Each structure stands twice: as C-alpha cells, then as structure tokens.
Amino acid sequence: MRQIKILADERSAEALSDMLMDAGALSASIEDADAESTDEKPLYGEPGLEPDNCA
Secondary structure, eight states, X not given: OOOOOOOOOTTTHHHHHHHHHHTTOSOOOOOOXXXXXXXXXXXXXXXXXXXXXXX
C-alpha cells in the first residue's frame, strides 16, 4: 500500500479528493496544512471574536 500527499488549496481539495476516489483510491482524507502552526486560522470564533471564514 502507498500513501501520497498532495497540497491543494481549500477551493479544490474536495474535488481532488473525489477525483482520486473515482480513479480507484481506497481512501482520501483532507487535512489542514496549517494546523498547529502560526498560519492556522480558526473556523470558530473565540468568545467576543468572529473568525474570518466560517466552517
């Protein structure tokens, strides 16, 4: 079994995942490339703060 990682922007990640599954991939997952880094942006607001993008 092989694992392949592909970096995609948020607009195309879902479509890319669907294409991989249609091509015969056994599974596909989408992860936040910025998780636990200084570039990570919250999807849910902290008390009193609103996020830029909502989940």
